[in-house]
Amino acid sequence: MVPRIQPVFFLLVCLAVSVKMAWSQQEKKKLEIVTILEEPFMMEKDDGSLAGYCHDLAVQICSSLNMEPSIHLVADGRYGSKNSDGEWTGMIGELVGGKAQVAVASLTITKERKEVVHFTDQFMTAATAFIRRKPVPYVPDVVVNMLSVFTFQVWILLLISVILITLGLWAVAFLIGDEEFCRVEVVINYIITSLLFFSPIVQPTRAAVRAYTYLWLVFRIIVFLVFVVHFIHFATVQRNFAVSDSFGVSSISTVFLTILIEVLSNAVITSLVALMFSLDPPGKCVVITIFPYVPDVVVNMLSVFTFQVWILLLISVILITLGLWAVAFLIGDEEFCRVEVVINYIITSLLFFSPIVQPTRTAVRAYTYLWLVFRIIVFLVFVVHFIHFATVQRLDAPIETFDDLAYAAKKDSVDILMVSNGATEQKFEMSHKSSYEQIYERYERQGYKTDSGKEGLEMVKKSSQYVYIGEMPLLKYTAGQNCDLYVGGDSDSLHPQRGFGIAVSKSEDEALQRNISNLVHQLREDGVLEKIEEKWFRKPVCPESGDGIHALSVVVARSMFLFVLILLLYAIAVFIYSKIAGRSVNKRNENQDDDKNENLKMSADIEHKA
Numbered sequence: 001m002v003p004r005i006q007p008v009f010f011l012l013v014c015l016a017v018s019v020k021m022a023w024s025q026q027e028k029k030k031l032e033i034v035t036i037l038e039e040p041f042m043m044e045k046d047d048g049s050l051a052g053y054c055h056d057l058a059v060q061i062c063s064s065l066n067m068e069p070s071i072h073l074v075a076d077g078r079y080g081s082k083n084s085d086g087e088w089t090g091m092i093g094e095l096v097g098g099k100a101q102v103a104v105a106s107l108t109i110t111k112e113r114k115e116v117v118h119f120t121d122q123f124m125t126a127a128t129a130f131i132r133r134k135p136v137p138y139v140p141d142v143v144v145n146m147l148s149v150f151t152f153q154v155w156i157l158l159l160i161s162v163i164l165i166t167l168g169l170w171a172v173a174f175l176i177g178d179e180e181f182c183r184v185e186v187v188i189n190y191i192i193t194s195l196l197f198f199s200p201i202v203q204p205t206r207a208a209v210r211a212y213t214y215l216w217l218v219f220r221i222i223v224f225l226v227f228v229v230h231f232i233h234f235a236t237v238q239r240n241f242a243v244s245d246s247f248g249v250s251s252i253s254t255v256f257l258t259i260l261i262e263v264l265s266n267a268v269i270t271s272l273v274a275l276m277f278s279l280d281p282p283g284k285c286v287v288i289t290i291f292p293y294v295p296d297v298v299v300n301m302l303s304v305f306t307f308q309v310w311i312l313l314l315i316s317v318i319l320i321t322l323g324l325w326a327v328a329f330l331i332g333d334e335e336f337c338r339v340e341v342v343i344n345y346i347i348t349s350l351l352f353f354s355p356i357v358q359p360t361r362t363a364v365r366a367y368t369y370l371w372l373v374f375r376i377i378v379f380l381v382f383v384v385h386f387i388h389f390a391t392v393q394r395l396d397a398p399i400e401t402f403d404d405l406a407y408a409a410k411k412d413s414v415d416i417l418m419v420s421n422g423a424t425e426q427k428f429e430m431s432h433k434s435s436y437e438q439i440y441e442r443y444e445r446q447g448y449k450t451d452s453g454k455e456g457l458e459m460v461k462k463s464s465q466y467v468y469i470g471e472m473p474l475l476k477y478t479a480g481q482n483c484d485l486y487v488g489g490d491s492d493s494l495h496p497q498r499g500f501g502i503a504v505s506k507s508e509d510e511a512l513q514r515n516i517s518n519l520v521h522q523l524r525e526d527g528v529l530e531k532i533e534e535k536w537f538r539k540p541v542c543p544e545s546g547d548g549i550h551a552l553s554v555v556v557a558r559s560m561f562l563f564v565l566i567l568l569l570y571a572i573a574v575f576i577y578s579k580i581a582g583r584s585v586n587k588r589n590e591n592q593d594d595d596k597n598e599n600l601k602m603s604a605d606i607e608h609k610a
Contacts, residue, residue, distance in 0.1 A: 031067040033058050034091045034100035036074050038453060040477055040536040041106045044073075053536040057123065058104040060528060061502075064519050072100070077452060079107055081421040089421075092117060095505040102516070103503040106474060108423040110498075118506055120517040122499030123529060126471035128424060129489030130405060131457070131479060132414075133464040149230045158223065165216055166191045169209070178206045195220060199354035210344065217351040225383065305382070313378065320371055321346045324364070333361045350375060400488045405467060406435035409442035416443040417456040417468040423498075424469055439469075460485065471500070477537050 035042045035054055042052040050071055062069040080092025080103075088096050091103040095117050108126055109119045150158070166187055173181030180186055180202050190200040194217065204210045305313070321342055328336030335341055335357050345355040349372065359365045399405050399414070408414045416439055418425045428440040443449075450456040456468040457478055468475075472489065479485040502520065504513040523529050 029067050030070045031062050031065070032099075032101045033069055033071045034074050034094045034103050035071055035105045036077065036079060036091060038106050038474065041474075042073075053532055054104045054106070056532045056535070057523075057529075058102075060523060060532075061104075061516060061519050065515060071104075079105070079419070079422060080113065081426070082112065083421075088116060092503065095503055098505065098507060101505050101508055101512070106471065106500050107503055108471065108498055109501040110423050110426070112426070113423075113503070116506065118504040118508075118510070118513040119501040120504065120513060120520050122501050123520050123524070124473055124533070125499045126473055127489065128427065128469065128498070129472045129475050129487050130402070130467050130469045131460055131475040131485055131487050132399060132467045133460055133462075134484055134486055135464055149227055161219075162191065162195070165219070169212055169216070172212050173206075173209050176206055176208050178204070178209050180205070181209050191216070194353060197352060203354070203356040205356065207340070214347055214351070217348070217353055221351055228383070316374075317346065317350070320374070324367055324371070327367050328359075328361075328364050331361055331363050333359070333364050335360070336364050346371070352379075399467070402439065402490050403435045405488070406438040408467075409439050412442065412445075414442075414467050415446050415465055416440075417450050417459060417466055418443060419453055419456065419470070420449040420451055424471070427498075428469070471498075473500075473537070480537070 035050070035058075037044060040052050041054045042050060045051055050073075055071065058069050058071060074091045074094060076089055076093075078090030080088055080090035082088055087093065091100070091105060091107060092113055094100045095103055103117075106124075106126070107113075109122065113119070147155075169181065169191065170184065170187045172178075173187070181190070181204060186202050190202065190204075190213070193200040194213075204213055302310070324336065324346065325339065325342045327333075328342070336345075336359060341357050345357065345359075345368070348355045349368075359368055399408055405414070405416075409416060418428070425443075428436050428443070431437065431440070450459070450468075453468070453470055453474065456466075456470070459466045460468045461482060461484070472487070475487045479487045502516055504516060520529075
């Protein structure tokens with residue numbers, strides 16, 4: 001017979017269980033946790049509640065410890081560093097001051113912090129890395145990009161130089177009495193058409209004027225080459241172009257200023273010699289050249305070929321000149337038997353200009369064709385190697401490692417960002433590795449710092465000028481959320497390998513620190529930390545960037561078609577003007593014919609009466 005269990009017994013059991021659960025709830029302590037907003041470790045929702053990697057980690061730990069989490073944000077928004085008064089700020093300061101028991105955040109374990117708080121084992125490794133915006137291969141507009149090759153100051157100086165050279169050419173012609181080039185319209189036509197690589201209406205015949213124009217053509221070629229090379233650089237290499245990338249006065253001033261001095265000096269001295277000694281007969285050319293020191297671009301041009309190659313080219317041009325004269329002499333070409341005609345042809349064609357006299361005899365013409373082929377080959381080789389010297393060799397190397405970043409920092413081509421008074425800043429300040437020292441020197445020299453990682457990352461998103469240095473997990477997450485950013489660093493980064501740990505106040509029982517450390521280890525072994533990381537560090541797939549080769553679109557080339565429109569409008573204006581002017585002329589002619597007919601009629605009447 002089964003004994004009956006009294007209902008009173010069940011009632012007592014239920015009452016005991018309820019009392020035990022109530023007692024357990026009463027015994028559950030709160031764990032005061034301080035944290036800091038740092039996406040995705042800790043974020044604030046619209047309703048004011050917190051969420052993130054560290055929030056889930058804190059909840060998991062408290063659940064295992066049978067404690068209730070009480071999470072609050074650090075008052076000053078800092079991780080924690082010792083100030084000049086020896087007081088600790090941020091989360092470390094709250095732990096030291098007893099305002100919190102535990103700090104759960106992306107808090108780097110450092111030697112200084114371990115002196116005032118306990119740290120658990122790392123829950124996440126945090127190698128030091130940097131993040132930067134990818135260079136943007138964007139060319140806004142062809143003509144705008146052309147105008148952006150030189151700065152505004154350079155364009156103004158070039159305009160002034162052309163005006164002074166024009167006045168100098170007129171002065172030379174005036175001083176030696178050249179009737180053609182004493183006319184202002186002839187001088188202006190010569191300068192403008194030659195500047196546009198076209199043949200002027202009138203060519204100089206006097207030796208002094210011709211010598212002056214040779215120097216002007218050299219100046220034109222140099223400016224043209226510098227412009228073309230840098231325009232190719234901007235249009236093809238496509239750095240993240242900014243106004244600061246324009247070719248400034250400091251880069252090109254010596255080019256046109258020194259050559260301008262030489263041109264004007266040669267003009268004045270040649271004219272004075274011609275006036276004093278009458279050294280300007282046909283067939284002679286007085287050239288007194290001043291050789292100023294020309295650094296930067298001109299030196300770069302001269303460095304394209306070795307000294308031996310320049311000597312060989314000079315000998316080749318001399319031999320070709322003599323050969324042209326010899327051919328003309330042998331076949332009896334009266335024009336090209338004159339030395340000054342041969343020299344003018346070689347020099348002007350070498351400078352891509354139209355000679356005064358063109359060959360008419362077949363043998364001479366065939367010889368000049370070969371010379372022109374040689375000239376084109378040399379010019380192409382020169383341009384290709386000059387582009388290499390002026391653009392490829394001076395390109396900023398890709399910034400992928402800390403050594404690359406140190407090289408860029410040494411040239412002041414980037415601005416370094418770190419959290420002020422943070423662990424990363426302290427680590428770079430104390431490092432004795434040369435590359436890190438150069439980075440920190442640039443960081444101190446630039447004169448401004450960021451108070452938070454969020455501020456630094458926002459600056460990085462705006463421009464590739466900025467490079468933010470921080471912990472790898474945060475940077476990888478940020479780069480994963482923004483496909484315009486990339487992360488760089490070294491395989492070993494900064495030694496020793498650092499990481500994030502949970503800080504525990506030293507005023508607490510050491511058992512709390514040991515229990516949390518054991519829990520972190522257990523969570524890692526069970527794969528819980530990995531699951532939390534996958535939840536908050538999901539990386540979106542960035543779209544393919546393509547091969548970077550794009551056809552010239554109408555949008556990019558729209559300003560080129562403005563020239564067509566301007567030419568059409570000009571033609572229409574000329575047409576309208578010709579019609580109006582023609583109508584006036586016809587009306588005037590009609591009036592003159594009427595007056596003439598009337599006069600004839602009056603004369604006929606008078607004769608008839610007589």
